[in-house]
Amino acid sequence: MTTEHAHPTVKTFVAVWAALLVLTALTVFVATLNLGPFNAIVALTIATVKALLVLLFFMELRYSTALTKVAVISAVFFLMLLAGLTLSDYMTRGWSSYINPFR
Amino acid sequence: MMETASHTTEAKTNYLNADYGVKSWLLTTDHKRIALLYLGSITLFFFLGGFFAMLIRLELLTPAGDLVLADTYNKLFTMHGIVMIFLFLIPSVPAVFGNFLVPMMIGAKDLAFPRLNLASWYIFITGAGFILYAILTGGVDTGWTFYTPYSTTYSNSNVITAALGVFITGFSSIFTGLNIIVTVHRMRAPGLTWRRLPLFIWANYAASVIMVLGTPVLAITIVLVALERLFHLGIFDARLGGDPLLFQHLFWFYSHPAVYIMILPGMGVISEVIACFSRKRVFGYDFIAMSSIAIAVLGFLVWAHHMYVAGISTYAALIFSMLSFFVAIPSAVKVFNWTATLYKGSITFETPMLYVFAFIGLFTIGGLTGVFLAAVGIDLHVTDTYFVVAHFHYVMVGGMVTAFMCALHFWWPKMTGKMYPEGFSKLSAVLVFIGFNLTFFPQFLLGYMGMPRRYHAYPPEFQVLNVLSTAGASILAAGFLMPMIYFAWSLQYGKDAGPNPYRAAGLEWMTASPPPTFNFDETPVVTWEAYNYDEIDAADQNKGVEVAG
Amino acid sequence: MWLFLVTEIMFFGGMFAAYLIYRLSYYNAWVAGSQTMEIKLGAINTAVLICSSLTMVMAVHSAKLGNRKLTSICLILTLVLGFAFLGVKAVEYHGHWVHHEVPGPNFHFEHEGNYDPRNVSIFFSLYFAMTGMHAFHMIIGAGLLTWLLIANARGRFSPEYNSPVEMVGLYWHFVDLIWIYLFPLLYLISHHHNG
Numbered sequence: 020m021t022t023e024h025a026h027p028t029v030k031t032f033v034a035v036w037a038a039l040l041v042l043t044a045l046t047v048f049v050a051t052l053n054l055g056p057f058n059a060i061v062a063l064t065i066a067t068v069k070a071l072l073v074l075l076f077f078m079e080l081r082y083s084t085a086l087t088k089v090a091v092i093s094a095v096f097f098l099m100l101l102a103g104l105t106l107s108d109y110m111t112r113g114w115s116s117y118i119n120p121f122r
Numbered sequence: 123m124m125e126t127a128s129h130t131t132e133a134k135t136n137y138l139n140a141d142y143g144v145k146s147w148l149l150t151t152d153h154k155r156i157a158l159l160y161l162g163s164i165t166l167f168f169f170l171g172g173f174f175a176m177l178i179r180l181e182l183l184t185p186a187g188d189l190v191l192a193d194t195y196n197k198l199f200t201m202h203g204i205v206m207i208f209l210f211l212i213p214s215v216p217a218v219f220g221n222f223l224v225p226m227m228i229g230a231k232d233l234a235f236p237r238l239n240l241a242s243w244y245i246f247i248t249g250a251g252f253i254l255y256a257i258l259t260g261g262v263d264t265g266w267t268f269y270t271p272y273s274t275t276y277s278n279s280n281v282i283t284a285a286l287g288v289f290i291t292g293f294s295s296i297f298t299g300l301n302i303i304v305t306v307h308r309m310r311a312p313g314l315t316w317r318r319l320p321l322f323i324w325a326n327y328a329a330s331v332i333m334v335l336g337t338p339v340l341a342i343t344i345v346l347v348a349l350e351r352l353f354h355l356g357i358f359d360a361r362l363g364g365d366p367l368l369f370q371h372l373f374w375f376y377s378h379p380a381v382y383i384m385i386l387p388g389m390g391v392i393s394e395v396i397a398c399f400s401r402k403r404v405f406g407y408d409f410i411a412m413s414s415i416a417i418a419v420l421g422f423l424v425w426a427h428h429m430y431v432a433g434i435s436t437y438a439a440l441i442f443s444m445l446s447f448f449v450a451i452p453s454a455v456k457v458f459n460w461t462a463t464l465y466k467g468s469i470t471f472e473t474p475m476l477y478v479f480a481f482i483g484l485f486t487i488g489g490l491t492g493v494f495l496a497a498v499g500i501d502l503h504v505t506d507t508y509f510v511v512a513h514f515h516y517v518m519v520g521g522m523v524t525a526f527m528c529a530l531h532f533w534w535p536k537m538t539g540k541m542y543p544e545g546f547s548k549l550s551a552v553l554v555f556i557g558f559n560l561t562f563f564p565q566f567l568l569g570y571m572g573m574p575r576r577y578h579a580y581p582p583e584f585q586v587l588n589v590l591s592t593a594g595a596s597i598l599a600a601g602f603l604m605p606m607i608y609f610a611w612s613l614q615y616g617k618d619a620g621p622n623p624y625r626a627a628g629l630e631w632m633t634a635s636p637p638p639t640f641n642f643d644e645t646p647v648v649t650w651e652a653y654n655y656d657e658i659d660a661a662d663q664n665k666g667v668e669v670a671g
Numbered sequence: 672m673w674l675f676l677v678t679e680i681m682f683f684g685g686m687f688a689a690y691l692i693y694r695l696s697y698y699n700a701w702v703a704g705s706q707t708m709e710i711k712l713g714a715i716n717t718a719v720l721i722c723s724s725l726t727m728v729m730a731v732h733s734a735k736l737g738n739r740k741l742t743s744i745c746l747i748l749t750l751v752l753g754f755a756f757l758g759v760k761a762v763e764y765h766g767h768w769v770h771h772e773v774p775g776p777n778f779h780f781e782h783e784g785n786y787d788p789r790n791v792s793i794f795f796s797l798y799f800a801m802t803g804m805h806a807f808h809m810i811i812g813a814g815l816l817t818w819l820l821i822a823n824a825r826g827r828f829s830p831e832y833n834s835p836v837e838m839v840g841l842y843w844h845f846v847d848l849i850w851i852y853l854f855p856l857l858y859l860i861s862h863h864h865n866g
Contacts, residue, residue, distance in 0.1 A: 029732065036725040040718060047714045050859040058862075062855035069851045077728050078844045086307065087673045094677040097335050098684035100422060102691055105371045108426060108438035109692055300674045334674055338682035346689070346800060355774050355796035356789070357689065363700075363790040368692060372685050 027076050035076045042069050136539070136636040151236035152639055157222035158537070159243050160213055165606075167209035167250065172599065174202035179561075179592040187579035195578035196263035197279065203266030204284060205257075208291050209250050211522055212380065215387030216333075217246070217298055219529045220326045222537060224302055226630035227320050229311025229648065231640045234304040238297050246294035252287030256280040265576060267377070270358035270369040274350040282348050289344045292337045295383070299333030302326055311629070313648035320628055320652055321410050325390025328414040332379045332386075332421065340376035343369065367433055374425035382421040385485075385517060386414055388525030389456055392481050395532050396460050398626040399475040400467025403653035406459040413452035420449040430501045439498050446496035453489050457482060472624070473547040477528030480555045484520025488513055491566065506576075509569025515562045527554065527605070532626075534609065535619030539635040542612040546604060553601030560594025625662060627653050672838040676845050679808075683849055686801050690856065693793055700790035703782040704798070705861035707772065709763060713858040716759050720847045723752035731840040734823070734833040742823050742836070749843065750816045753809055760806055764799075773799070798857055805853060808846050815839045 027035075046065040050058065075081040080088060137154045147155055177198050181189040190198065221239065225232050233239050256262055262284040264273040273281050306327050310319070347369065349355055356362030358369045397404045404410060426434055426442040460482055469475070491513040495501050504510065535541055564587035569575075573584045580588070622631040633642050650657065694701045730745035771779040774792045782791075819839055822828065828836060 026732075026735070029729070032725060032728050032732070036721060039721045039724075043714065043717050043721065046855060046859060047710060050710065050855075050862045059860040062859045063852075066851050066855045070848050073724060073844050073848055073851065077724050077847075078841055083673075090673055090677050091680075094335065094680040094684075097422060098680060098688070101339065101372075101375050101681075101684060102688040104423065104426070104438075104441070105368075105375075105688060105692060106695070107441060108367075108371070108434040109696065111435040111437040296675075296678050300678075303674060334678055335681055338678040338680075339685045342682050342685035342804075345804070346686070349796075349800055353775055353796075355800070356792050357796050357800075361789070362792050363697060363787060364793055365692075365696075368689060372689070375685075 026082070027079065031076060035072050039069055039072060042072075135638060136634060137639045138538075138636050140639045149240070151232070151240055153221045153225055153233050153236065153239055154537070154637065154639075156239050156243055157218050160217040160221065160246070163243075163247065163250070164210050164213055164218065167205055168602075171202050171206035171210055172602070174198050174205065175595065176599065178202060179595045181578055182580070182588045183592050185580050185582045185585050185588075190578065192578050193263060194261075196265070196576070197261035199576055200262045200265050201257055204253060204262070204288065206518075207266060207380075207384075208288050209253065211384045211518060212291075212295055213246060213298070214384070214522065214526050215391060215529060216302065216326055216329055216383070217242070217294075219322075219391065219533060220298070220302055220387060223533065223630055224305055224323060224326060225309070226633070226637065226641050227323055227628055228306065228309060228314055229629050229642060229646045230305065230309040231642070233301045234309060235301050239301055242294045242297040242301070245297070246291055249287045249290030249292075249294065252283055252290060254287075256284035256287060259283070267373065268344075268347060268369075269373075270347065270350075270366040271360065274347055274358055274369075282351055285344045285348055289341055292341050292344075295333050296337050299330035299337075302330040303334065311646050311648055314629075317408070317411075318648060318650075318652050319411075320390075321393035321404060321407065321414075322387075322390035324411040324414045325386045325388075325393070328418040329383045329386040331415075332383045332418050336376040336379040336383070336422065339372060340380075343372040343376070346372075367429065370429050370432055371426065374428045375422070378425040378428065379418075379421040381514075381517070382417050384522050385525075386417060388481070388522045388529075389414070389453075391525045391529040391532070392460060392478055393456075394626075394628065395474045395528055396463050396478050397653045397655065398532075398624050399470050399472060399478070400464055401655045401659055402463055402467040403651070403655065404459065405462035405465075406455075407652065409455055410459050413455045416452040417449065420445070420452065424449050424496075427496055427501070430498050431505050436498075443496055443498050447493065450489060450493050450496070453485075457486055457489075471548075473542075473544060473551055474528045474532040474624075476548060476551040476555075477524050477531065480551070480558075481521060481524045481528065484516055484524060484558065488516025488518075488520055491516065504569050506574055507569035508565040508573050508575055511575045512562045512565035512569060515565070520558055520562070524554070524558075527551070530605070530609075532624070533630075534612070535623045536630060536635045536637070538613060538616075539619050540612045540616030541619050541623060542605075542608050542616055546608045550601050550604035550608075553597055553604065555601075557594050557597030557599070557601050561591050561598050562594070564588070564590045564594075625658055627655055627658055672841045676841060679845060683801070683804065686797065686804065687852070687856075690797050690801065693790075693797065697787065697790035697793065699784050699786035700788075701794055702861040703780070703784040703786050704791045704794035705857065707770070707782060708858045708862075709766065710858050710862060712759055712763050713854050716756050717850065717854050719752050719756045719759070720850050723749045723756070724844055724847045726752065727840050727843045730819075731833070731836050734828045734836040735830055737828075737830040739823060739826065739828070742828065743820060746816055746820050746823065750813060750820070753813050753816070757806060757809060757813075760802065767795070767799075801853060801857070805846065805849050808849070812839070812843050812846055815842065 042065050046062055049061050049065075052058075054061065074091070080091065137152055147159065150156060177190070178195070181187070181195060181198075187195065221233070259280055262277075262279045262281055264277050264279065264281060268281065268285060273285075306319075306323055346355075346357055350357055350359065356364045358364045358366050360366060393404050393410060424442055424446040426438060427446045430439045430443075491509070495504065495510065495513060531542065531547055568584055568587050568591075571584065573580050619635045621633060621635050623635075624631075629642075629646055629648070630637075632646065726745045726748040730742050730749060733741035733745055767773055768777075771777055772795055774796045778792055778795070780788055780791045816839065819836055822835065
């Protein structure tokens with residue numbers, strides 16, 4: 020399924036690679052600090068940036084057809100659905116307690 | 123111009139006689155031959171699943187558990203479920219008719235990845251092998267749903283083997299879906315825009331999207347169950363802090379959309395056949411196409427309605443209940459549009475059309491009872507009773523198997539070049555309808571009155587209805603056995619069908635029956651809309667061909 | 672291949688969802704388990720995979736240019752880096768085994784914190800399941816790379832026909848992507864936690 024499209028140059032690849040390594044170092048460094056809840060947020064944000072770099076440039080998603088992009092986005096979307104709706108169960112389990120209105 | 127230029131002589135090469143020998147079939151990459159490989163295998167599995175059903179119904183003739191032991195009964199309904207769902211229903215229309223017809227309906231020579239298609243079948247057979255091995259070495263008794271912690275910790279049966287079999291057949295499903303999606307995107311004939319596609323294609327496309335997105339979650343769930351059973355990991359084990367309900371969430375995340383994998387292609391079949399025997403374009407084409415996509419998407423949002431009483435929070439149950447009401451809407455859209463297709467159509471009652479009417483009625487009942495079950499208040503009372511059993515058999519057998527029989531009768535002339543005897547086929551359709559209702563309608567009553575499912579013994583007051591149900595099952599069995607006989611008969615003695623015995627619209631009817639290996643002598647260029655029955659009938663009248671109605 | 676990767680996203684996604692749910696339910700146990708992970712090894716592995724992605728991309732690039740020798744070199748480098756990853760992982764697994772952190776009869780966990788020890792077993796179960804599945808996919812990837820090497824040596828790829836290299840590249844990058852998320856989730860986010 021080779022589609023003709025623009026290709027990143029070797030320079031782009033090396034730049035992305037360097038960025039990925041820098042981001043890795045950054046995320047490890049941040050993990051050594053104590054930012055409370057922000058640790059998770061920062062770490063996952065950096066991870067997402069790294070993921071996007073790999074997706075868009077190494078996997079050339081930036082230059083792919085709209086259909087391919089839709090496919091990837093829908094996969095992520097349905098994954099969010101799985102996690103989100105399942106969580107709606109777990110997080111609301113403690114909510115209901117029978118309160119007798121006549122007590 | 124509706125027929126191919128070359129008028130066929132008896133000796134013309136088609137995909138059936140293009141090559142002889144076992145190897146030419148087992149190593150074929152022709153999507154039509156692969157479709158027949160699937161047809162043969164799933165027919166065998168259908169009767170295997172039916173055999174288990176027969177034992178179940180025999181046991182339930184009497185209130186006491188006297189035919190088989192309780193443990194054996196557990197194995198019977200488990201194997202019935204696993205075989206029917208994974209080895210028959212999921213592949214049925216997509217792998218047989220999808221494989222056969224999708225390339226033909228879009229004017230292509232084959233699917234996008236022919237060798238992957240063959241691999242799909244071998245993977246399916248391998249998975250089936252594991253499941254058969256599990257059956258032969260003592261069976262599985264967890265229920266087809268493999269609920270934890272019974273399946274991970276306590277069951278003494280061949281859980282891992284059976285689960286592995288299901289895992290492997292899942293890949294077959296994924297690859298078939300992948301193939302269909304790529305084929306529909308990339309291999310349509312010139313002029314065949316998305317809105318000129320037969321609705322069968324839309325339906326199979328939507329089902330393939332579900333296959334691709336949902337099956338992997340089942341795969342990982344099965345892997346986790348196997349790991350937990352082997353290494354006592356504790357992900358679903360409450361003693362180690364795990365949550366058995368997590369299994370159910372992950373399992374039903376696939377298994378609910380799975381039922382839409384099963385039914386959507388069947389609905390596609392109904393769209394095709396109803397148009398043909400009403401001689402009319404399907405009413406609301408866009409709505410039916412969009413509703414297929416809607417069912418695929420919405421189907422992923424409703425899974426926890428299988429878990430209302432399992433221990434999920436009431437708030438989550440309410441959310442899923444509301445979503446489950448929504449998912450009924452696109453199906454209803456289809457039923458209304460099909461009915462509107464009949465209005466002012468020139469209706470004839472060939473066998474496929476009989477199955478269409480059966481489908482619309484039975485699927486509506488099944489679907490509506492699904493909406494009843496979506497209401498948490500009702501579900502609390504009838505969950506895990508025969509009401510649920512009746513509901514899903516109405517949609518799966520009354521819906522899906524009926525659609526499968528419809529497809530088999532409609533496209534048999536195309537696949538084999540032979541006509542089957544119409545009298546016998548109508549009789550068997552009627553037998554199936556009567557037998558089916560007699561089998562499963564009493565089960566609604568039984569469930570409503572409180573008879574639990576998966577029990578091999580029951581209180582004596584339920585016996586009359588159970589006997590009725592078993593009697594119906596024997597009629598149903600007869601209705602399913604007859605086609606085996608007359609289809610086989612037709613191969614040898616049936617009338618030659620010709621390219622288009624039903625004067626149907628669609629590219630697949632514009633080539634010979636059986637088709638040549640590469641489907642079309644030349645790639646068609648499509649300049650007409652789908653379901654152009656007015657043009658077909660007008661052309662036939664000009665030629666002096668008898669037009670229905 | 673993209674469609675297949677969609678299925679892989681959903682496949683791994685199931686485990687990510689399970690991880691997320693349990694993390695929210697058993698936060699303290701998750702912190703305790705996470706703090707015994709060796710960040711250095713995890714970071715090294717991350718760097719190794721990133722480099723292997725670069726060499727993979729260069730392999731695809733060389734194949735497109737028709738440079739057989741360079742393609743082979745890049746493929747071999749990718750393979751070597753992949754094995755390096757697996758080697759480090761093996762070292763890590765051995766470390767866990769020695770410290771009684773593998774769930775099962777040998778499991779015995781001691782760490783500061785206010786948690787239920789049974790829940791830590793679940794953390795490790797998911798850890799081994801997720802990294803194990805990831806490693807399994809890497810092994811498959813190694814097999815695919817070997818196949819590419821052989822095919823390339825036989826001169827099967829050219830500027831006109833190199834899609835297998837591209838497809839394997841997509842698969843390899845995907846496996847890297849999974850690790851990009853596994854690393855912070857398993858090693859980093861609770862590494863420094865004040866209770």
